[in-house]
Amino acid sequence: MTPATSTHCPYCALQCAMTLTPDVGGVTVAGRAFPTNRGGLCKKGWTSAELLSSPERILEPMLRQPDGTFAPASWEEALDLVAGRLAAGRAEHGADSVGVFGGGGLTNEKAYQLGKFARLALGSSRIDYNGRFCMSSAAAAGNRAFGLDRGLPFRVEDLGAARTILILGSNVAQTMPPFIAHLDGARKAGGLIVVDPRRTATARLTDDGAGMHIQPTPGSDLVLLLGLINIVISERLVDTDYVARRTVGFDALRRSVGRWWTERVQEHTGVPVWQLRELARRLAEGPGTYILTGRGVEQHADGTDTATAAINLSLILGLVGTEHSGYGTLTGQGNGQGGREHGQKCDQLPGYRKITDPAARAHVAGVWGVHPDSLPGQGLPAVELLAAMGEPGGIRCLLVHGSNVVVSAPNADRVRAGIAALDFLVVCDFFFSETAALADVVLPVTQWAEEEGTMTSLEGRVIRRRRAVDAPAGVRSELWIFRELARRLDAPGVYSANPAEVFDELCRASAGGTADYSGLSYGLLDTDEPAYWPYPAGSTGTPRLFLDRFAHADGLARIVAVQARSTDAPAQVGGTLTLITGRLLEHYQSGTQTRRVAELLTARPEARAQLHPATADRLGIADGGWLELSSERGTVRCRAEASADIRADTVFLPFHFAGDECANLLTDDVTDPISGMPEFKKTTVRVRALQEAGARA
């Protein structure tokens, strides 16, 4: 009998533990006991192994032909072509004409090697990744306040003992289903509070006992939080001892929130005054209070300030860095946490170091065996990187590893136009994603169960993802591809294709940095002992952060007073609504993977725009009927789903679909000035009914 392999799910940051057992019919998936999932998996996890043997899998390098079709090629031929074109592009237009786009699904080893490959082998500063769309606002806020960004600075299990949990803009019941078991304690105590413009599956969990669902206008969370801070201060609910001992900046905060009196907050957010007061009172009841944020409040042009306001509220209540309370953000992608630590961000070197810091450059250059001056400087954040495609002095060649940007980046039409203007696009993927379909070269890579690696979960725990099956003969690991390309490019430095060796190097490169992994090794991780970073050599890791001090030099947290910039809610007149975009249980991200799983596609074959029955009636749109949404950027046509679960001024569209149904045809590429996060969660759209015949004409 083939032995079972203990590993983790390929998808989200909960990194549910699973066992994979190969047999004649394929690979059997079973849930495995682990603190985050307690043996549970969601539908995506259960069906994940089907993709290993998908008939749509790319099994050979594919080269675009003069007639526009793809033809298979040998690895020699494909790699020679890619290296030749990259070298020529660099020689003619400079190293920064080559861009690299990474992903938060890559293992730590791949993310690390991608950053090194971009800086050393290509000599380009222009690398960034899809985590810019995902975690950047919360990460920026965490760095600013605490001096360190680890999504949850405590263990997921700690939530079990909470009496009150405030979830701001996250639908965990659909985005991380096994996570909701950790909310049981708060639910039983009547203390689960969910803030979401939609009555989601997560909001419904507040129905037990005395939980609360608060349904604000989209994008008004910053005002809501400023109002709550004002109540906490004026009703003397502040933990003054904690604020004095552990923070700086309270006075400026107090001065800044005075104008957000409750009636004014009600007017801007639509949240009644009584709910605001009740919410503030409950949060201050402690101990056992946690505040969690998700993409709903972070994916806005003021996302960093909104996350900062949530942190300020947590700090004045004395929640952060204690054994029984906390603040955290729910990281999304499988390696969303590790993916933001090892150097695929444009401003970053491994160990969560700043690329502009001379000491960091010297350390990392030492590990890489090059002179610090040979490392490029800071590059462009993701949205700017994509906008630079085809621009003068911009990107002419692009390598994509682990993202489907023509579906998932904002202002999709502009991204498509940018790609069309490139000289050369290389995509590494397992499938012809909508982005791979536009490439000049597609390099087929190994899937999660076919390679060794490590991932860092939403709680900062480094885990081993183990190989369970052999890869098909024609595909290669990304580490192998980096090595082969680096060799062809005569690159300085060593590029091992062995994940354990790359991990050892990553650990050395991270030593002394914020995200220090230097005490870790495959040997240690193979014991499955919990390993939370920072894990410096000689330590046993850090399950709970900030218990004694924050990561700023003086050990104190920064309360940073922030203001709401635009407080005018868009006018809801005629057919104008506020579009919010997000997720369905069955699909993952741009859908490249889950739209290829029959069970998931059958359950959710298409995008449906969720809108309130009263709004649908007013606009003459039938439940299940066709409608058109249009913004200044583009137009989407899809069917309607009438539901009283959404505010009447709001429409929701999932972003998992392509073609006419691609939500990002509508979104704008305006970004948060601090984090570079696009505004996925607030777009003004006009909505109108379509005759069925006209829909697809």
Ligand SMILES: Nc1nc2c(c(=O)[nH]1)N[C@H]1C(S)=C(S)[C@@H](COP(=O)(O)OP(=O)(O)OC[C@H]3O[C@@H](n4cnc5c(=O)[nH]c(N)nc54)[C@H](O)[C@@H]3O)O[C@H]1N2
């Ligand atoms: N099924 C599934 N699970 C996933 C993923 C997936 O694609 N599919 N992706 C993973 C990844 S990468 C991520 S980042 C996470 C994301 O996980 P979540 O943050 O839970 O996901 P979203 O659906 O993007 O947004 C959450 C909620 O925000 C609400 N929202 C929208 N606008 C606002 C607003 O202005 N204010 C407030 N308060 N709420 C608002 C939406 O109604 C939505 O219910 O999920 C991870 N898990």
Ligand SMILES: Nc1nc2c(c(=O)[nH]1)N[C@H]1C(S)=C(S)[C@@H](COP(=O)(O)OP(=O)(O)OC[C@H]3O[C@@H](n4cnc5c(=O)[nH]c(N)nc54)[C@H](O)[C@@H]3O)O[C@H]1N2
């Ligand atoms: N409108 C709207 N847009 C959004 C969001 C939203 O809420 N609303 N959410 C944003 C968020 S939070 C995120 S995280 C992004 C995600 O969106 P994307 O960045 O597009 O992420 P995926 O769809 O997971 O794309 C991963 C691609 O890489 C492939 N892949 C998976 N693993 C690997 C690997 O190890 N190596 C390589 N080479 N390829 C791999 C998959 O097959 C897939 O084609 O979308 C963002 N876009």
Ligand code: SF4
């Ligand atoms: S919750 Fe996330 S990690 Fe767990 S099975 Fe589902 S997709 Fe996989």
Ligand SMILES: [Mo]
């Ligand atoms: Mo994400």
